[in-house]
Amino acid sequence: MPPPDRLPGTAYGGLNYQPASRDLPTAGYSSRAVTGGQLPAPSCHTPRVLGIATPSPLRRLFDYLPAGPAPAEGWQPGLRVRISFGRRRVVGVIIECRDSSELSLSKLKPIDERLDDTPLPADWLWLCRFTARYYQHAIGDTLQHAMPALLRQGRALTPRTRERWVATPAEHEAARQTLARAPRQVALLEMLRQHPQGLVTQAVLAQSFTREQLKALVNKGLVERHEEPMTGGQQSPGAVLAEPALPLNGEQAAAMARLHDGLDTFHPCLLHGVTGSGKTEIYLQLIEAVITRQRQALVLVPEIGLTPQTLERFRKRFQCAVVALHSGLTDNDRLDAWEAAASGRAPIVIGTRSAIFTPLAAPGVIIVDEEHDGSFKQQEGLRYHARDLATLRAQRHAIPVVLGSATPALESLQQAVAGQYQHLRLTQRASRHAPARLELVDLRGRTRRGGLAPPVIDAIATALEAGHQVLVFINRRGFAPTLACHACGWLAECDHCDAHMTLHRQPPVLACHHCDHRQPLPDACPSCGSADLRPLGSGTERTEETLAERFPDTPVHRIDRDSTRRRDALENTLSEVRRGAPCLLVGTQMLAKGHHLPHVNLVVVVNADAGLYASDFRALEHSAQLLEQVGGRAGRSAHPGRVLVQTLHPDDPNLRLLAAHGYDALAEQLLKERHAAGLPPFRYMALLRLEGPREADVNALADSAATATRAFIEHSGLDIDCLGPVPAPMERRQNRYHMQIMLSGDQRSRLHAACARLIAWMEAEPSARRIRWSIDIDPQTLS
Ligand code: ADP
Ligand code: ZN
Numbered sequence: 001m002p003p004p005d006r007l008p009g010t011a012y013g014g015l016n017y018q019p020a021s022r023d024l025p026t027a028g029y030s031s032r033a034v035t036g037g038q039l040p041a042p043s044c045h046t047p048r049v050l051g052i053a054t055p056s057p058l059r060r061l062f063d064y065l066p067a068g069p070a071p072a073e074g075w076q077p078g079l080r081v082r083i084s085f086g087r088r089r090v091v092g093v094i095i096e097c098r099d100s101s102e103l104s105l106s107k108l109k110p111i112d113e114r115l116d117d118t119p120l121p122a123d124w125l126w127l128c129r130f131t132a133r134y135y136q137h138a139i140g141d142t143l144q145h146a147m148p149a150l151l152r153q154g155r156a157l158t159p160r161t162r163e164r165w166v167a168t169p170a171e172h173e174a175a176r177q178t179l180a181r182a183p184r185q186v187a188l189l190e191m192l193r194q195h196p197q198g199l200v201t202q203a204v205l206a207q208s209f210t211r212e213q214l215k216a217l218v219n220k221g222l223v224e225r226h227e228e229p230m231t232g233g234q235q236s237p238g239a240v241l242a243e244p245a246l247p248l249n250g251e252q253a254a255a256m257a258r259l260h261d262g263l264d265t266f267h268p269c270l271l272h273g274v275t276g277s278g279k280t281e282i283y284l285q286l287i288e289a290v291i292t293r294q295r296q297a298l299v300l301v302p303e304i305g306l307t308p309q310t311l312e313r314f315r316k317r318f319q320c321a322v323v324a325l326h327s328g329l330t331d332n333d334r335l336d337a338w339e340a341a342a343s344g345r346a347p348i349v350i351g352t353r354s355a356i357f358t359p360l361a362a363p364g365v366i367i368v369d370e371e372h373d374g375s376f377k378q379q380e381g382l383r384y385h386a387r388d389l390a391t392l393r394a395q396r397h398a399i400p401v402v403l404g405s406a407t408p409a410l411e412s413l414q415q416a417v418a419g420q421y422q423h424l425r426l427t428q429r430a431s432r433h434a435p436a437r438l439e440l441v442d443l444r445g446r447t448r449r450g451g452l453a454p455p456v457i458d459a460i461a462t463a464l465e466a467g468h469q470v471l472v473f474i475n476r477r478g479f480a481p482t483l484a485c486h487a488c489g490w491l492a493e494c495d496h497c498d499a500h501m502t503l504h505r506q507p508p509v510l511a512c513h514h515c516d517h518r519q520p521l522p523d524a525c526p527s528c529g530s531a532d533l534r535p536l537g538s539g540t541e542r543t544e545e546t547l548a549e550r551f552p553d554t555p556v557h558r559i560d561r562d563s564t565r566r567r568d569a570l571e572n573t574l575s576e577v578r579r580g581a582p583c584l585l586v587g588t589q590m591l592a593k594g595h596h597l598p599h600v601n602l603v604v605v606v607n608a609d610a611g612l613y614a615s616d617f618r619a620l621e622h623s624a625q626l627l628e629q630v631g632g633r634a635g636r637s638a639h640p641g642r643v644l645v646q647t648l649h650p651d652d653p654n655l656r657l658l659a660a661h662g663y664d665a666l667a668e669q670l671l672k673e674r675h676a677a678g679l680p681p682f683r684y685m686a687l688l689r690l691e692g693p694r695e696a697d698v699n700a701l702a703d704s705a706a707t708a709t710r711a712f713i714e715h716s717g718l719d720i721d722c723l724g725p726v727p728a729p730m731e732r733r734q735n736r737y738h739m740q741i742m743l744s745g746d747q748r749s750r751l752h753a754a755c756a757r758l759i760a761w762m763e764a765e766p767s768a769r770r771i772r773w774s775i776d777i778d779p780q781t782l783s
């Protein structure tokens, strides 16, 4: 295992970044300013100064004096303390224990209170410090993000407990005599005897027994009361599986064998398998191997709320509890889950992006499912990429990391092609049906109804007549992308953004999808007064309406953010759909993700063109992934499916390549283009975003920042390109003006040095205080 903070220079994951202190600038930073840094060895004497990370956006530690009783194992990084910080009292985390400070010790305040006896897990602290340094984010704010709310507030890291009642192995006959006049107690004792592991109170009360009856049995020595953490007791060493594993097919078995060989080392793998090829089955069997070795598995998924089925599959397979971390948890649940993972009691932890910060006592594997998914990158505040951190963590723990996808991100694919990741391929669907090819439907010169061309409507009719289900995918919610005046050409635009207002019918309103500004529908054109206002284009509501008119006997389900606001609405609709009766599903990309819809046989993509000519260089990659994923929904059961893709550009070479040869062929082509153009993954990028209410102020600051950066780059010979400033693709959003400066380079350490210098400049620049700005390392979108 590499020592902390000293990663080998080899490129693993996105993060082959070696801190090159040599070329890190110090100007503008005090020597105490940190975003991460080396972990000092725990000191055995009482340090004179504690360097503390506080909940603040400042990229530095704050020095305090230790006070109160020293912890049993001495003052150490990772202990939480309560301190007075400005006018607030806050919870901070000790990062450094030192004997000196830049300030005179007499000026330092003592801490108010020490909150922990033992520090928060060291590996976790290491990850937070690395994250802060790599993403050039304040350590205090990084820790805030990585900690459950209750820990941030100062709550102790101890689990809540519950009671468990276990029948003692007393003589049957003796017990019957003792209980001769208490039939309910006899029944209760019988029930408990049928559960050798015992039952928790809730389960007992649910059977209409009472606490008094339990206590009576305890007093008679027939039942014992145990206390255990809410998240379950220590795993009993018995069976691991609750249902048998499936026998693997040839490709799966080959992939599994490779994974088995790498269980005790850092072993990054790209599990690249078409939709339905049995990747999840491989995760399950790999996790089984890991649990059998008394280690833990951490599984990251894009959105748990949207895919309860995945969670269900994990829960069904294993005897042990599967701890799920998602946005629906209460603060108490989240703390319990964190504690269960940190103590090692939870063998399997599944969560979304932020679960990468879950501490593990005995890490055994990290799995990132749908690793290409954009949700793994946080787009605000701490802009980290959970997939990249997963690779980094696996390297630190010397364990395998499995990145699974049918449509790998070009970053991951390139690592596999270059031999840095093991490339495990699954080309066959487990059900033996070849994935459907995309068929392009030329929209040019065709009239459309609800966005659908006549041949597509015919194909829908045929599929429904054959008793199949049809999924219509349209990447816009609302009734129509905008409202237009047929007399003068006026289009409904948002007053606050450079964007059109979307027309909604349910309820009727014009809404901006960028700032949520809403206004009533105008009766007449605000520009020329004409009453001839018509919807322009189609959204989910309009397509739904058209289909309901055309196929009145078939249920039409719409699935988008508007129709699924209620928590269980989506799951209710989907379980109805899974019953299999013919129906039409109209939905946005919510539908593209991971749902198993076995009866869908025809998939229609209303418009494939959005990503083809977008300004963002990743747009095509992302839209190809989406098309392939949507297509993967077709024909997962007995019948081979069809995927119809409507386009105004049927001759576009990229689209044709995708249709004829699939995502992998297009990805190969895109990698060549990225290489030739010097774009990621062949070059590294960072983006400075600036925004403010006054255009002139934003522009002026952006100009000076770019000038300063160029001067620094030239002066230091860093070999970094500085592009811009340029307006963001949507310059005005919510009445704020957005500008960007892009830095790129071949070497991470140099790019980071340039970013650090730029941040130092921004922090020292008085005019930057009135402008909101942020740095994004490895940005995933340029918007
Ligand atoms: P993926 O995660 O690659 O989309 P899944 O693991 O969900 O694929 O598998 C797709 C379907 O095939 C599931 O219904 C699964 O139960 C089934 N399956 C997977 N592996 C096997 C196997 N070895 N034998 C039989 N069925 C399998
Ligand atoms: Zn008009």
Ligand code: ZN
Binding pocket: 494, 495, 496, 497, 499, 512, 513, 514, 515, 516, 517, 734
């Ligand atoms: Zn707006």
